[in-house]
């Protein structure tokens with residue numbers, strides 16, 4: 001799988017840009033602040049529906065614009081006999097699929113494949129598989145849990161088809177519930193006297209001033225509804241995340257030992273907020289519901305959801321010791337590299353399995369062109385965003401070795417001298433050549449030459 005052409009309109013610093021990419025190594029170079037990472041980020045967003053640099057899609061839209069658009073021609077080497085993934089027409093050639101994603105300042109993100117119907121972003125997330133290595137990886141294991149959740153979400157959205165939908169639903173429910181808790185907290189603050197209609201202890205703490213018993217009852221029943229939805233969606237998300245961690249753990253441990261030496265044992269452990277999903281696997285709902293009841297006073301006082309998958313984490317252990325507390329900087333880096341490489345391996349296996357399934361379904365044997373494509377077709381796109389200037393020679397070599405013989409690789413660097421020689425000279429075990437892309441020239445290219 002690779003992107004042969006990428007076009008951006010009003011995406012971050014780009015007014016318009018059209019960029020042709022090669023099927024193997026693409027080196028995007030140019031001075032600081034030119035927009036290289038923005039290009040890599042657009043590919044990441046197309047793939048995962050999120051960006052490791054932004055908590056929402058708002059910063060992706062150029063200042064002052066109403067929307068941003070990402071378009072990509074995606075070559076997946078689909079057979080002539082494979083159904084068109086947009087469902088709109090039967091393909092008769094090997095034309096790429098054209099993906100278009102529109103990110104509006106207001107309203108839901110929209111997507112389209114070829115001339116198919118308008119879709120939601122969630123309908124296409126995970127179709128284009130990518131794994132990004134970024135300078136921020138050095139903090140992935142050691143700093144705040146939000147980074148590890150973001151990794152889990154990016155991995156989950158690509159490994160499990162339904163993951164992104166469940167994640168979006170959970171985010172929505174969690175936002176509604178915390179807004180309601182804020183209302184409750186505000187109303188409680190409106191006065192000091194305690195109000196308890198018909199002596200119902202559930203309402204203790206509510207103020208009687210400016211807040212009638214009907215509103216209190218309404219708040220309370222809304223809270224029960226949102227709590228129920230938070231629990232059921234949260235259980236679903238927890239189970240999906242547990243499955244993602246299960247799938248990553250084996251490759252992660254093996255790859256870490258391969259890099260750091262056989263005596264070094266690294267493990268990872270999913271640490272869900274809803275521990276009840278493990279403690280009461282048959283019926284976690286009632287146990288979590290009781291937990292929420294016990295937390296009500298705290299939630300109302302702090303006006304936020306105190307438990308749920310938005311508090312999840314992954315623990316990393318090195319020789320049974322928690323890596324956050326014991327690992328050296330170098331080891332933390334290596335753990336992150338091994339984690340990303342493990343994701344790459346899991347995604348490659350999924351792609352190969354999907355490819356074989358399609359052939360089994362159609363009864364077709366792979367064509368010659370398919371066999372030629374096979375090496376890159378079943379590999380995610382590898383994004384190496386400004387990593388080489390940050391890495392020591394040992395880890396640089398590990399990444400170079402890893403990228404050799406993979407599918408499409410998109411590398412960004414401020415200077416060509418940051419790129420290891422192996423990439424520039426193209427003497428790796430490559431399927432195609434190396435494209436050197438001067439981003440300054442891309443910036444100059446504002447004509448709309450998108451041809452599809």
Ligand SMILES: Nc1ncnc2c1ncn2[C@@H]1O[C@H](COP(=O)(O)OP(=O)(O)OP(=O)(O)O)[C@@H](O)[C@H]1O
Pocket residue numbers: 011012013014030031032033034035036037038039058059060061062063386412413414
């Ligand atoms: N929403 C936005 N609207 C306009 N400009 C933006 C927006 N978001 C980011 N930028 C600009 O994009 C530029 C950064 O681009 P990017 O991070 O891609 O640079 P880079 O070429 O990767 O640089 P470096 O080599 O320093 O990493 C900054 O000048 C920033 O101000």
